[in-house]
Amino acid sequence: MSDFDFGKIRRLDGGLLLVFRELLLRRRAGEVAERLGLTPSAVSHALVRLRDLFEDPLFIRRPHGMEPTRRALELGPRIDALLALTSTTLGRESGFDPATSTRQFRLAAPEFVTALIGGRLVEMLRAEAPGVIFTVQFPTQDAAQEGLRRGDIDLALGRFGEIRPGLAAELLFEDRYCVVARQGHPVIGPGLSFEAYRDTGHILAQAVSDTAGDRRAEEMAVMAVVPQWLTALVMVASSDGIATVPRRLAERHAERLGLQVLDPPFTPYRLEVSAVRRADAPDAGVDWLLDRIRQAAG
Numbered sequence: 001m002s003d004f005d006f007g008k009i010r011r012l013d014g015g016l017l018l019v020f021r022e023l024l025l026r027r028r029a030g031e032v033a034e035r036l037g038l039t040p041s042a043v044s045h046a047l048v049r050l051r052d053l054f055e056d057p058l059f060i061r062r063p064h065g066m067e068p069t070r071r072a073l074e075l076g077p078r079i080d081a082l083l084a085l086t087s088t089t090l091g092r093e094s095g096f097d098p099a100t101s102t103r104q105f106r107l108a109a110p111e112f113v114t115a116l117i118g119g120r121l122v123e124m125l126r127a128e129a130p131g132v133i134f135t136v137q138f139p140t141q142d143a144a145q146e147g148l149r150r151g152d153i154d155l156a157l158g159r160f161g162e163i164r165p166g167l168a169a170e171l172l173f174e175d176r177y178c179v180v181a182r183q184g185h186p187v188i189g190p191g192l193s194f195e196a197y198r199d200t201g202h203i204l205a206q207a208v209s210d211t212a213g214d215r216r217a218e219e220m221a222v223m224a225v226v227p228q229w230l231t232a233l234v235m236v237a238s239s240d241g242i243a244t245v246p247r248r249l250a251e252r253h254a255e256r257l258g259l260q261v262l263d264p265p266f267t268p269y270r271l272e273v274s275a276v277r278r279a280d281a282p283d284a285g286v287d288w289l290l291d292r293i294r295q296a297a298g
Contacts, residue, residue, distance in 0.1 A: 012053060014086060017079050019046040020058070024076050025150045027065035080166065084281045095284035098129035105134040105289055108144035109157040111228040112249050113273060120296035134289070148278055154286050156276040157293070168279035173297045177268040178247040180236050183258045188242055194265035203232045203241040233257055246271055273297075 022032040023043075033043045051058055054075065059066040068076075096103075114136050125132050139147065145164045147153035163169045179197065181188035187200055201223035223241045226232050232243040233250065237257040250261045275290055277283075 014083075016046055016050055016053070017083055017086075019043055020050055020072075020075070020079055021083060023047070023059055023066055024068055024072060024079075027059075027067070029066060077166070081280055084278075096288050098132060098288055100131065101129060101285065102131040103285055105132065105285070106152065106154045107134055107136045107157065108139050108147060108153045108155075109136055110138055110159075111230055112246055113157050115230045116246075116249050116252055117293060117296035121292060124292045124296065128292075145276065148276060151278075151281075154277070154283070155290060155293075158273060159271060160274050160276060163276060166278065166280055167276050169274045169276045172273045172275045172294065173248070175246045175248045175271040175273065177244050177264060177271075178250050179242055179244055179262040179264050180233060180250050180254070180259045181242045181262065182237050182239070183260055185240060185242075185260065187240075188260065188262070190260075190262065192262045192265055197242070197265050201241045203235050203239075203243045205229050205232055205243075205245075233259065 018036060019032060019038075022035055023029070026032055026035065029040060029043045029047075032038075033040045036043075038046075047059065054071065056071040057069055058072040058075075059068055061067075118136075121134070125134070137153075141156075141158060141160050144153060144156040144158065145160075145167060148156055148167055149164065157172065160169060179188075179192060181200075187196055198220055200221065202220045203223055204225045206225060206227050223239075224235065226235065229243075229245045229249060230253075232245060233253055234257065235241060236243050237259055244264060247261065250259065253259070254261050275293065277286055277290070
C-alpha cells in the first residue's frame with residue numbers, strides 16, 4: 001500500500017481515462033466530444049488535467065489532428081486494460097441474459113459470410129433472444145480491426161491476415177471454391193473440363209483473386225463483373241453464365257436458386273473465415289453471440 005501515489009489516484013477518474021483512450025484512437029477532439037457526449041471545452045479541460053496528472057503533453061496539435069507523444073503511446077495499452085478491468089468489475093454478476101436483453105450487436109462481415117449464416121442466426125435470435133438484434137457492415141479487414149479497437153464493432157468475421165495487438169482470432173470455418181451453373185445448362189454439367197470452364201462466360205465478383213483462385217480473368221471469357229458473390233449466384237441462376245464461388249455459400253442457396261454445384265477443373269483455393277474480437281474486454285454477450293455464430297456456420 002505504501003507504493004501507491006494516493007494523491008494522483010484521487011485526481012484520476014474514469015472520465016479522464018475515456019477521454020485519453022478516445023483521443024488516442026480518434027486523434028480529433030471534436031470527434032471525441034461527439035463520441036462521449038461532451039462539449040469541446042470539456043474535452044480540452046480533461047486534456048489539461050491529463051497532462052498535469054501524467055506530467056507530459058500527451059497530445060500535440062498538428063494540422064492533421066492530435067498527435068500522441070511517446071508517453072501517450074506507452075500509456076495506451078495500460079489504460080485500455082484498466083478500462084476493461086473497470087468495466088468487468090462494474091458489470092452485473094448475472095452477465096448476459098438473452099431472453100431479456102435488448103442489446104444491438106454490431107458486426108463486421110463480408111457479404112458472403114452474412115449470406116451464409118444470417119438466416120440461421122436470425123432464427124436463433126428469434127427463438128432465444130427476441131429482443132436482441134444485430135447490424136452488419138462490410139468494411140475492409142483493416143477498418144474492421146480498427147473498429148474493434150475503438151469499440152465501434154463487437155465482433156468481426158471474415159478472412160484476416162495479421163491480427164493487431166489487443167485482438168484475438170479464432171478459426172470459424174474453412175471452405176473451398178466451386179463452380180456454379182444453372183440446372184439444365186446447355187454446356188456445363190458433371191465432369192466439368194477446363195476447356196468448358198475457360199470458354200463459358202463467367203460472372204466474376206469484383207475481387208477477381210477471390211473468385212477465380214489463381215486463374216487470371218484474361219484467361220476466361222468474362223461476361224460481367226459484379227460487387228458480391230450472392231449477386232453472381234442470382235445472375236447465374238437466370239443465365240448461361242457460370243461463377244466460381246465459395247462452396248458453402250453455393251450449397252446453402254443451390255436448391256432455391258436451381259443451381260448445379262461442381263468441382264472446378266483445377267485445385268481450388270482454400271478460404272479460412274475467422275471471428276475476431278477484443279482480447280482485453282470480456283463480454284458475456286459477445287461470448288453468447290459467437291457461440292450462436294459457430295452453430296449457424298456449422
